[in-house]
Amino acid sequence: MILPIFAYGCSTLRQPCTDVQTNDSIVASLIDDMWETMYHANGCGLAAPQIGRNINLFIVDSRGTYEGLEADQRQDFFDENDKGLVETFVNANIVWRSGRVWTDDEGCLSIPGLVLPVTRSWSIKIEYSDQHFVKKSRFFDGLTARMIQHEFDHTRGILHTDYLNSLRKKLVKSKLKRVSKGLVKSAYPMHFSKR
Template sequence: MIRPILAYGAPILRQQTRELSRETPGLQQLITDMWQTLDNAAGVGLAAPQIGQPLRIFLADNRDEAEHLRQVFINASILEYGNTFSTEEEGCLSIPGLSVPVTRPDSIIIRYQDADFQTRTATFEGMNARIIQHEYDHVEGRLYLDRLSSLSRTLLRHKLQKVSRGKFRPSYPMQFPLRN
């Protein structure tokens, strides 16, 4: 089932998330719903808080041939960040119509459980590392906007208010916290 993506301003996007277990009720359906929601929105990543679930699970889907990745990350923990950085444009399904340059480490080492609850530790680089860090921020209650300077955030305030009020209408279903 395709679920609406919560827009910027929804309180759950700033909350801490809970870990999952193999026995978490409805987990497989949640994963299926998240993939359908992500595919429908044509995004590269989606975290459970973005669909109203305060759970430590996110998806990464990089369709690039050289760096192809389509993976579920459950109870993830970034163990190490690389020491080189790059700045790339980032957007977010919860903040449609807005993309800004964000600086992040070029590589990470992450421990997570896959959809079968197998614990894995892996190194990711380049765009895959960026996508994973972006989604990991979501399960930590952070947004990519938090990585911007206070001046940059101030300059974006008007656009962010429009997003939270539903003034931007993407092609995918959304739920907006503020209406007027």
């Protein structure tokens, strides 16, 4: 089922999430709905707070981006053995970030039409459970690591706009206000804060 994506200004996007406690059909159905919602919105990642659920759960598909790049572009965004992934992250925790950082543009389904430069670690180590609640501990690099960090931030109540310096925050303030008031159009259903 395609769910509405919560827009900037909704309080659920600013609340730290609680861990998922049960592996049941409700969680499995929610994960399926998240994948359907994300692909319908042409996204590459989606966190549970973006659909109004304050649980530590997000999904990432960097394989589609990898496959859409030319060979010479891939080496700029992916390490040699990384061909992207399609993965569900339950109760994730980033336990290490590299000192090597890089800046690239990021968008967010909760803030349509606003792409911003964000500096993030090139490499991370993350501990999580997959959709079958199998515990994993893995390293990721490049664009895959960036996507994971972006979605992980959502589970901590952090948005990519939080990384902007004060000048850039002033420059995007009116755009964010328009998003929060529901004055922007998107190609997918959205839920706006009722104030």
